[in-house]
Structures are given as structure tokens and as C-alpha cells.
Amino acid sequence: MDKAELKRRTQRFAIDVIKFIESLPRKRSLDVLSNQLIRCATSIGANYRSACRGKSTADFIxxxxxxxxxxxxxxxWLELMEESELVNSIGITILKKEANELTAIFTAIGKTAREKQRLNKLEVKK
Known part of the structure; x- marks a missing residue:
């Protein structure tokens, strides 16, 4: 998956979360959970775009x-919504799947970047 595709995917996730939240009923506890979810879900794409413009490998990492x-x-936040039974779990299942996949992708990217950084430091010392 290239950077452009991952940027689109993170943006799509944010949009899906926004639409999901807009479909929910208004309840005090659900409003709090929704606010937290929308902040972190939209932050994924914004921070990935920023990482792509990182000034150094350390900045990127x-x-x-x-x-x-x-x-x-x-x-x-999705799990809290589901387990508290404040929302229908069918809508959450797809969002949780995508959030899990994005977490795995960015975990792998981070591990690869840290390993490359470590190897580069070893090369410089030689």
C-alpha cells in the first residue's frame, strides 16, 4: 500500500466515523464517547499526513x-460504545475492523522505520 492510498484510507475512516457519530442518538454519555472517538479517528489521517512530511527519520517515527x-x-472508544450497549454493535463492527487494521499497519510501519534507523546508525559507526 503506497502513501497516497493510505492517506485516502485514513481519510475514509475519519469520514465513516463522522457519519456513524452523526447517526447516533443524543445521550450525555454517548456524546462524551463520540467526542473522544471523533478526535482520535480524525487525528489518524492528519498525523499520518504530517508524518509523511517529516523532517527526519526520527520525526517520522x-x-x-x-x-x-x-x-x-x-x-x-468503539469498544466502550459497544460494550456499554449504547449503540447497535453492527455499525461498530466495520469501524472496529478498520481501526484494528490501521493500528496493525501503522505498528508495522513504525517497527520498520525504527529498524531502518537502527541499521543506519550501525552503518554510520562502521
Whole structure:
């Protein structure tokens, strides 16, 4: 998956979350969970775009770690909504699947970037 496709995918996830949240009934507890979810879900794509413009490998890695954390946090808020039975779990299932996949993708990207950084440091020392 290339950068452009991943940018589109993270943006699509944010849009899907926005539409999902807009379809929910208004309840105090659900409003709080929805606000948290929309913040982290929209942050994934924004921070990934920022990571792609990283000034250095270290900057890229730091931003990718944030993206990974935001994707994982999205899963948390979706799970809370589902387990508290505040929303229909059918709508959440697709969003959780995508959030899990995005978390796995960004975890792998971060691990690869850290390994390349480590190898580059070893090369410089030689």
C-alpha cells in the first residue's frame, strides 16, 4: 500500500466515523464517547499526513507512533460504545475492523522505520 492510498484510507475512516457519530442518538454519555472517538479517528489521517512530511527519520517515527496510538484509541472508544450497549454493535463492527487494521499497519510501519534507523546508525559507526 503506497502513501497516497493510505492517506485516502485514513481519510475514509475519519469520514465513516463522522457519519456513524452523526447517526447516533443524543445521550450525555454517548456524546462524551463520540467526542473522544471523533478526535482520535480524525487525528489518524492528519498525523499520518504530517508524518509523511517529516523532517527526519526520527520525526517520522515520532509521528507514526502518534498515529498508531490514535488508531488504537479509536478501538477503545468503539469498544466502550459497544460494550456499554449504547449503540447497535453492527455499525461498530466495520469501524472496529478498520481501526484494528490501521493500528496493525501503522505498528508495522513504525517497527520498520525504527529498524531502518537502527541499521543506519550501525552503518554510520562502521
Amino acid at each position: 515520532n509521528k507514526i507512533i502518534i498515529v498508531e496510538e490514535e488508531a488504537d484509541e479509536s478501538i477503545y
